[in-house]
Amino acid sequence: MEYGLERSPDVERAAERLARPHARAALVTKRVLDIVLALVLLVAVLPLVVVVLLMLGFAGEGMFERRRRLGRHGNAVVLTRFQSLPGGAVGRGLERIGARELPLLISVLRGKLSFVGPRMVEPGTGAGHTGPRRLMAPGLIGPAQLGRSDASEHALDDAYVESWSLWSDLQLLVGRRPTAHQSVSKSSS
Template structure:
């Protein structure tokens, strides 16, 4: 899937509006069914998080959403409470001492992201879309907005639990400027080429590579 020449060529049409409505209906149905199906796992994870270290089971962090509006994204807490970074500016690195043993497993399998199904039900996120970044997100020793001049174009769609960039292995450490830039290009390619069929492809890739393959960090 290629990025078109004009990142903001998102002219409204009856077809696209219908697809966006169908996307929202799909998000709600998928989230409800996923929460019901995963409830036993979510309970086990919550108990494990509380048993290993003191603090809340869920961690909430401010992220940028549609058109730059901010909201609190939910995640299972994977760090020790006293060492967590509420701003999200300090990137997690390999063998990060702030991450608990349970948290290491949760991050590797991306299970820590599952509480974001609640954000989807609240209308703050979608199942598939550009991953929500913290305000002032840094990449390659710069803020993303300095590194990628058209960075804000990715805010034209609701952020997602997973996205085209993540489905193609572009996730994790953002210190590599080239990889960070590639994530944004993949986000824009998704926005421009969005379809429910593409969403299904991304969901299946995510389950195979992250939840089952354990490629998260």
């Protein structure tokens, strides 16, 4: 089910840019990097996942919570996270390091999410999933999630997709906002 089938000129421009051979090759590289990084992280955090599962099992409540979000092209994506972890020093420490989010790595492996991309949008917030940002899989991090700009989240996500490159993804992974996004934040102030 694609949300908002109409395509505005900015969506058309971004789609044409992403369809170019060099951009398509870069998108394939992005996907391969997502898979490799997700596999490496899953292996590295496996002991932590076991600890979280044991804690949740002993707490006696459900282990997972599921949330629906809009993914690429407006397709519904069900995201799975661990339930809130039990209190205590260990539970608080695991919450602080983001252990609840570890199941999202499976969504990255499945191609429903990317490590870097536009923010995830809840269904029913139609204005949140129009524009170029709907052309790419949502990311665990992205320009809107960094929260260091006065620009709207939508404008940052759209600018990210319109000027996407592997280099901009790398900059976002290390916590820097690429130059194209900085110019958006200045122009929308």
